[in-house]
Amino acid sequence: MAERIPWIRDLHLYEEVGSTNDIARDLGEMGAPEGVVVLADAQRAGRGRAGRSWWTPPGMALAVSILVRPRRPPEDWPQLTMIAGLAAVESIEAIGCPAGLKWPNDIMIPPDRNREIPAPAWRKAGGILVESAPPAFAVIGIGINVNAPLTAAPPELAGTIGSICETIGHTVPRRAVLEGLLRAFVRLYAEWSEGASVLERWAARLIMLGRPVRIHTPGKVWEGVAESVGPEGGLWLRLPDGHREYFRAGDVSLRW
Numbered sequence: 001m002a003e004r005i006p007w008i009r010d011l012h013l014y015e016e017v018g019s020t021n022d023i024a025r026d027l028g029e030m031g032a033p034e035g036v037v038v039l040a041d042a043q044r045a046g047r048g049r050a051g052r053s054w055w056t057p058p059g060m061a062l063a064v065s066i067l068v069r070p071r072r073p074p075e076d077w078p079q080l081t082m083i084a085g086l087a088a089v090e091s092i093e094a095i096g097c098p099a100g101l102k103w104p105n106d107i108m109i110p111p112d113r114n115r116e117i118p119a120p121a122w123r124k125a126g127g128i129l130v131e132s133a134p135p136a137f138a139v140i141g142i143g144i145n146v147n148a149p150l151t152a153a154p155p156e157l158a159g160t161i162g163s164i165c166e167t168i169g170h171t172v173p174r175r176a177v178l179e180g181l182l183r184a185f186v187r188l189y190a191e192w193s194e195g196a197s198v199l200e201r202w203a204a205r206l207i208m209l210g211r212p213v214r215i216h217t218p219g220k221v222w223e224g225v226a227e228s229v230g231p232e233g234g235l236w237l238r239l240p241d242g243h244r245e246y247f248r249a250g251d252v253s254l255r256w
Helices: 020-029 079-093 164-168 174-193 199-204
Strands: 010-014 036-040 061-068 100-102 106-109 123-133 137-145 212-217 220-229 235-238 244-247 251-254
Touching: 010 020, 020 036, 020 061, 020 123, 020 137, 061 174, 079 100, 079 106, 079 123, 079 137, 079 174, 079 199, 137 174, 199 220, 212 235, 220 244
Parallel strands: 010 036
Antiparallel strands: 036 061, 061 137, 100 106, 106 123, 123 137, 212 220, 212 251, 220 235, 235 244
């Protein structure tokens, strides 16, 4: 790092790993203090929510995991995903790329700098995976496609994945994104640790609130308007008949 960031105790750097979250979890189980960060140039077995794989090409993306030992009760820990999402958005916007979040844990950018592009056209440029072992610790994994060429993405990701460099038209130093991400995370986590809520700030960054969406859950697809979020980050959906349903998990797709 160009300048030491207070609170971060140690930075573990790897050329290639299976998963940064796995290494951070092992460190947590061995008693490492919070503030340990694991960073890899490439991942062989990066993963997202629900066990999905995450693409981390060598030298092109960020794969970082942060070990925390929250003082707040475990029922507040879902806000760790919100903290990570806000930090990611701040770091991406700081280098001149529009960014937002899609419930529950996707980092979204438009296909170019135009902020007026409809939200359904925005693409996933990153994701967040929080793995908790309460009351001891949690690991916060964040993956961001910084300079990954979309032409090299796996076929199943075509049309859905985004890359910061392709949105803004030039390559970006990954260190700038990383430093912005860690500084924002440290600040937000400190505020949250002292009792502040990040819910409203997180909700303001969700690109799907007030818009028609589909929510895919095991065995059923729901359609309605994404109306609001609950204190722990669940999503309220207003159905066509006027009733509301509350979702703690699911896959959201935006509709026109």
